[in-house]
């Protein structure tokens with residue numbers, strides 16, 4: 178049994194959350210965090226659980242235009258390959274995604290600004306809808322991880338991401354998926 182944490186990240190926050198989730202999953206099954214621009218069909222086909230996440234841009238999933246603005250204001254510390262990330266995001270991946278086996282399990286997450294969801298919006302809503310539409314079986318409710326106050330995740334959010342990964346691992350094992 179394997180898990181794949183598929184993510185999109187311009188500034189590294191969603192990448193750090195994805196890696197923490199994979200770390201939490203590792204207690205129950207081998208888990209790998211992979212950027213959406215690099216993922217292969219084989220990696221998706223080989224996993225029993227797919228965890229899919231991205232940053233919230235303009236209240237929902239990012240688009241090429243919002244990724245371009247993010248790249249435009251990139252700080253010197255940004256670590257991503259902007260060319261790849263601007264063109265391929267979770268939204269584009271979802272438009273062609275399909276389960277490798279009937280009802281392959283999946284679950285969504287996002288990162289977003291600190292604050293009430295009514296004000297921030299959340300990308301995980303659209304990711305969940307995309308996964309359902311594509312035919313994945315939703316293992317659990319989606320989760321949001323908050324950035325800030327300030328530009329980065331507080332360590333407690335990464336610890337929560339690892340705990341959530343652990344819970345997902347136990348859930349899918351208990352269900353014998």
Ligand SMILES: Cc1cc2nc3c(=O)[nH]c(=O)nc-3n(C[C@H](O)[C@H](O)[C@H](O)COP(=O)(O)O)c2cc1C
Pocket residue numbers: 185186187188189190191192231232233234235236237243244246247288289290291296297298324
């Ligand atoms: C163009 C753009 C639009 C954004 N819009 C929102 C938003 O509507 N709501 C929100 O909570 N955060 C918003 N954010 C903040 C990001 O969701 C947040 O910084 C996220 O963690 C970035 O993830 P990354 O570091 O993986 O790229 C926006 C960021 C950018 C660059």
